[in-house]
Every structure is written in C-alpha cells, then in structure tokens.
Amino acid sequence: MTATVPARTPERTSESPVPPRRRDRRPAWVRALDSTTAYQLLGFALFAVAWQLYGTYWGGLLVPTFTETVLAVGDLVVDPEFWSAFAVSNQALVLGFLAAVVLGVPLGLLLGRFPVAERLSNVYLNILLVTPMAAIIPLLVMSVGFGLASRVILVTIFAIVMVVVNVRSGVRQVDPALLQMARSFGASERQTWMRVLIPGALPSIMTGIRLGLGRAVTGMVIVELLMVSVALGGLILNYRSRFDGAHLYATIVLILIEALVLIGAARWLESRLAPWAVNQRKNG
Amino acid sequence: MIEIRGLSKAYRGQDGSQVQALADVDLTVRDNEFLTVLGPSGCGKTTMLKMIAGLIPWDEGSIAIDGVEVDGPGPERAMVFQNFALLPWATVLDNVAFGLEMRGVGKAERHERARELVTTVGLAGFETKRPGELSGGMQQRVGLARALAVQPKVLLMDEPFGAVDEQTRRLLQEELLAIWEHNRVTVVFITHSMEEAVLLGDRVVLMSARPGQISEIVDVPLERPRSSDVGGLERSSEYSEITAHLWERLREMHAEHGRVGGIAS
Structure with a gap:
C-alpha cells in the first residue's frame, strides 16, 4: 500500500535526534580529579585517617586502628577457616536469595496487575516490612530446627x-x-504481559532484586548471630569473646566488601538488561 | 463508513457532580474521508475518538463501522496517540512492527513491512534507535508508521502533532497529507488547532463543551492534493474565510464558557 509513496529522505526532516552530550574539553587530569571516584577516594581517606586517630588515642582494647584492621583483613584472606565459614554462610545466602527472586518476582507481578490480589495480601506485606525479623527467629528454630533450612528461610x-x-x-x-x-x-x-508489562517493569524488577540482595546479606549475618553461631556470624561472636577487635572488624569489612561486590554486579546486570531505564534516569 | 448515533457518556466529576462528556452525538464519517474534529478542551473529542477505537465504553447510542457494531478494538482501525505511546525499550523497527506482531505476523515479514513504513515516514537509517534517542517529531513518525503498518481502513489520530514544535508540526502535516493522498484511508483527526483542522480536513466537525456536542460541521472545499503547496493554500481567500468563521464560533463558545475553560488544552 505504500509502494507508490515517494520515500522521504532524512534530510527533509528539520529535527535532529537528541544531540550527544557536549564533550568535556578540560585536561584529562582535571577531569580525573573531578570524577565521582576521586571524591569517593577522598572521602574514604578522610574516614581512614579519622579512624586511625581515634583508634590510636581513644580506642582502648576493643576499637582497633585502621591499620590493624587492614592487617587483620590480610590475615583472614589467607585463612582457610575464614573461607570455609564464608562458604557455609553463602550457601544460605545463595539459596535464600534465589528463592526470594523465584517466588517474589511472579508474586509482585500478580499483585501489581490485579488489585484484588493486592487487597488480599497488603496487610501481610506490610507486616513483613515492619516486623523486626529477629523476632521470628525463635519461631523458625522451633518449627524448622537449627539446620540450613531455617537459615535459608x-x-x-x-x-x-x-x-x-x-x-x-x-x-x-x-x-x-x-x-x-x-x-x-x-x-x-499474554502478549500484553510479554511485550508491555514485563519489559516495562524490568527496571523496577532489577531494583527489587538489587535491594533484596542487600537485605539477603543482612539476613544471612543476623541469623548466624542470633540463632546458630555458625560460619561468619560464628566467627564474629568468637572474635568478640576473645576481645580480638581487629579480626572482628576485619570480618565485618569482608562482609561489607562482599555485599558491595554483589550489589555492584546487580547494578551492572541492570544496566545490561534495561539500558533505556538507566538513560532515563540520567536524563530526568 | 462510520455511523455514530445518539452517543452519550456521563461520568462523575471530582466534586461528585455529573459531567456530561458527550450528549447525543450523531456523526457519519464517509469512506476515505479526512475528517478533522475541532473543539475546546473538555468537549469530549478525544473521548469520542477512543470510543470509535473501542477503547472506552459509552452509556447510550451506537457506533457502527461498515454496518458492524463497535465492540472493542478491531483490525480495521489503528490509532495514533497524542503522546506517541512508543515502547521505550524497543527499537524503531520493533515499535513500527508492534501491531503486526500482535496479529501474529512472522518476524521476517513484519520487519520487512516495518522497514518500508519507516522509509515512508522519512526515518530510514534510524531503524535500530530507541525512542529516547529521537526528537518528538521523529517519535510521532514512528507512531504514524506503526498505525499504517497494519493497513487500517480507518486511521484514528488523537491530537497527534500537539506535542511537537510548530516547525516540526508543519512538516508532519505536509507529510501526512502526502501519505494520505497516495493511500486514501478514512481518517478521523482530533485537533485543537483551527489551522490544522482546515488544512487537513475535507470537513471540520466543530464540537462544544459542557455537554460535549457537535455544534457545526463545516465543509472545506480546498483543492487536493494540498501537500505540495501548503503555504499557498494558507494565503487563499477560502482558507481565510473558513478559519475566520471557525474562529468566530470558537470565540462564541469561549464567551459562553469563558469563566470555566479556555480554547486550547
């Protein structure tokens, strides 16, 4: 039906596509100093110096200095005991987090699309949001026991x-x-789901997965501290009872690093799967 | 032929009062006619268009297309939306092919047809771009190509050029005329611009608000094809007469409803 229509050449359209960002003409070293990374490094350096001073002059027995903590991190990184604890903890993390994604994504999709489902479940979701999770640990232990299952749950x-x-x-x-x-x-x-709803919700799905990952790490540590002193949580309790501040802090630092790496990976995945959303965020 | 008989729709306003969006509208759209619908905001012109599209229900009356009652969207109609309604994650080509995809046309075939339409609307070379990388005018070209791709008998356009700048709007009007002159489908085109209504339409339906009603139907006897000399057309005396008349009527409406609403939305 369109065969007879003369093809319009792009030159005829006066509008141009959205222009690329203006090129930064400042020298490379100025740009490097002005980058977010530079500010982050500066912030971290200030924090480390403050920590070092506090630890040296006022810290006493239980607050190690920054350098002591760094050395202890070095210790732990080559300690097989740490890595086996790390592996045990992460078992619960991986299984529990996967279950949260596999169950949570379809559930969220249904609740978003059907207001009735939402009205039925809203109360319970709110309860889950505000309840101090530590409170249900004894309940879990009573019904499922001390094993891997209750940590995963x-x-x-x-x-x-x-x-x-x-x-x-x-x-x-x-x-x-x-x-x-x-x-x-x-x-x-079905087509509406596959072509509109799921792609449209994908950025939020990825955000949910990223935030869920952060909460999963929290859950992993809390359950080990409060319920069963195994793995990383067990290590923390152990160092505390020995007043070994440096290793206690080092363990926490390593957990933090793991969390940051995981969340960074989730962010990267987000930008790969939903690049248009990342662009929107930059522009808007 | 689209036959609208006794179409009415009321809804409850925010203050609880009953608002008559459409009151007893009768309208016949002829085959292959370019019909423009003009009116102040709140006159129910978009509501009427979406009813023809089968997207929203009405209280009373009937709409029939070639004798068949409208009961939801149908393959003989395609719509071009005011705010483009493009999928931001899909490429230009996939957006244009969307309607075909919904109809189960295979990938190779729908991409081939989409590619033709992309060329028709002047976007050749932009097939793999995403809507976010395009200007408003280019986005609406995609919206137009998407509607044309399903080869509709009726093209429903809801203030399609309302969200682009004046210059771009001008080009888009010329191009729409050129496309339509080669492929005369029935067009119902909603606008709040008098100039646009006269420039494009065979007839202009003038609607008034509160309640939404047809107040007059004005014939536009300007010669076709119009795409080649839009500027000359605008200097012609017929054009000025019609727009002057429409303006008179719009001003009357504005005086009646002066305190509650303006002309442009």
Whole structure:
C-alpha cells in the first residue's frame, strides 16, 4: 500500500535526534580529579585517617586502628577457616536469595496487575516490612530446627519483601497509555504481559532484586548471630569473646566488601538488561 | 463508513457532580474521508475518538463501522496517540512492527513491512534507535508508521502533532497529507488547532463543551492534493474565510464558557 509513496529522505526532516552530550574539553587530569571516584577516594581517606586517630588515642582494647584492621583483613584472606565459614554462610545466602527472586518476582507481578490480589495480601506485606525479623527467629528454630533450612528461610523472608514491593510498583507504574496502545492493536493478555508489562517493569524488577540482595546479606549475618553461631556470624561472636577487635572488624569489612561486590554486579546486570531505564534516569 | 448515533457518556466529576462528556452525538464519517474534529478542551473529542477505537465504553447510542457494531478494538482501525505511546525499550523497527506482531505476523515479514513504513515516514537509517534517542517529531513518525503498518481502513489520530514544535508540526502535516493522498484511508483527526483542522480536513466537525456536542460541521472545499503547496493554500481567500468563521464560533463558545475553560488544552 505504500509502494507508490515517494520515500522521504532524512534530510527533509528539520529535527535532529537528541544531540550527544557536549564533550568535556578540560585536561584529562582535571577531569580525573573531578570524577565521582576521586571524591569517593577522598572521602574514604578522610574516614581512614579519622579512624586511625581515634583508634590510636581513644580506642582502648576493643576499637582497633585502621591499620590493624587492614592487617587483620590480610590475615583472614589467607585463612582457610575464614573461607570455609564464608562458604557455609553463602550457601544460605545463595539459596535464600534465589528463592526470594523465584517466588517474589511472579508474586509482585500478580499483585501489581490485579488489585484484588493486592487487597488480599497488603496487610501481610506490610507486616513483613515492619516486623523486626529477629523476632521470628525463635519461631523458625522451633518449627524448622537449627539446620540450613531455617537459615535459608530467614534469608528468603528478609529479601522477598523488597523484591515483591518493587516488582509490584514496577508493574503498576507501567504507562497506562502503553497498555491502551497495546489494546488498540488487539494485544492478548499474554502478549500484553510479554511485550508491555514485563519489559516495562524490568527496571523496577532489577531494583527489587538489587535491594533484596542487600537485605539477603543482612539476613544471612543476623541469623548466624542470633540463632546458630555458625560460619561468619560464628566467627564474629568468637572474635568478640576473645576481645580480638581487629579480626572482628576485619570480618565485618569482608562482609561489607562482599555485599558491595554483589550489589555492584546487580547494578551492572541492570544496566545490561534495561539500558533505556538507566538513560532515563540520567536524563530526568 | 462510520455511523455514530445518539452517543452519550456521563461520568462523575471530582466534586461528585455529573459531567456530561458527550450528549447525543450523531456523526457519519464517509469512506476515505479526512475528517478533522475541532473543539475546546473538555468537549469530549478525544473521548469520542477512543470510543470509535473501542477503547472506552459509552452509556447510550451506537457506533457502527461498515454496518458492524463497535465492540472493542478491531483490525480495521489503528490509532495514533497524542503522546506517541512508543515502547521505550524497543527499537524503531520493533515499535513500527508492534501491531503486526500482535496479529501474529512472522518476524521476517513484519520487519520487512516495518522497514518500508519507516522509509515512508522519512526515518530510514534510524531503524535500530530507541525512542529516547529521537526528537518528538521523529517519535510521532514512528507512531504514524506503526498505525499504517497494519493497513487500517480507518486511521484514528488523537491530537497527534500537539506535542511537537510548530516547525516540526508543519512538516508532519505536509507529510501526512502526502501519505494520505497516495493511500486514501478514512481518517478521523482530533485537533485543537483551527489551522490544522482546515488544512487537513475535507470537513471540520466543530464540537462544544459542557455537554460535549457537535455544534457545526463545516465543509472545506480546498483543492487536493494540498501537500505540495501548503503555504499557498494558507494565503487563499477560502482558507481565510473558513478559519475566520471557525474562529468566530470558537470565540462564541469561549464567551459562553469563558469563566470555566479556555480554547486550547
């Protein structure tokens, strides 16, 4: 039907696509100094110096200095005992987090699309959001025991709320104009899900997964501190009872590093899977 | 032919009062006609268009297309949206092919057809871009190509050029005319611009607000094709007469509803 229409050449359109950002003309070293990384490094250096001073002059027995902590980190990194504790802890983390994603994403999608489901479940989600999770640990121990299962369940409960809540709001925030557009072209419910709702909610799904990951790490440590002194939590309690501040801090530092690496990986994945959302955030 | 008979729709306003969005609207859109609908904001013109599209229900009356009652969206109609409604994650090509995809057309075939349409609307070379990388005018070209791709008998356009700048709007009008002159489908085109309504339409339907009603239908006897000399057209005396008349009517409406609403949305 369009064969007879003369093709319009792009030159005829006066509008140009969105222009790329202006090039920064300052010298490379100035730009490097002005980057976020530079400020982060500066902030960290100030923090380390303050810590060092405090630890040296006022810290006493239980607050190690920055350098002591760094040395202890070096110790732990070559200590097989640490790595086996790390592996045991992460077992619960990996299983619990995967369960949270596998259960939480579909649940969030349903809640976002169907208001009835949402009304049924809202109370419970809010309870999960505000309840101090530590309170349900004794309950878990009583019903499931001290094993891997109850650690996995706790990590799941910690993480799943963030996943569900974010996925739900992601589905709800899909532009209604897009849903109307899809309907006008005769999209079926399945096509609407696959082509509009899920891609539209993907940025929020990824955010939920990233925040859920943070909560999963928290859950992993808390359950070991409060319920069963195994693995990393056990190590922390152990160092505390020996007044070994440096190693205690070092363990926590390593957990922090793990959390940062995982969240960084989630962020990277987000930018790969939903690049348009990252662009929107930059522009808006 | 689109036949609208006794179409009415009321909804409850925010203060609880009943608002008559459309009151007893009768309208016949002829085959292959370019019909523009003009009116102040709140006159129900977009509501009416979305009813023809089968997207929103009405209280009373009927809409029939070639004798068949409208009951939801159908393959013979395609819509171009005011705010483009493009999928931000999909490429230009996939956006244009969206309607075909919903109809189960295979990937190779729908991409081939989409590519033709992308060329028709002047976006050749932008197939792999995403909407966020395009200007507003280019985005609406994608919206137009998407609607044309499903080869509709009826093209429903909801203030399609309302969200772009004046210069771009001008180019888009010319191009829409050129495309339509080669492929005369029935067009229902909503606008709040008098100039646009006269420039494009065979007839201009003037609607008034509160309640939403058709107040007059004005014939536009300007010669076609119009795409080649839009500037000359605008200097013609017929054009000035029609726009002057429309302006008179709009001003009357504005005086009646002066305190509650303006002309442009």
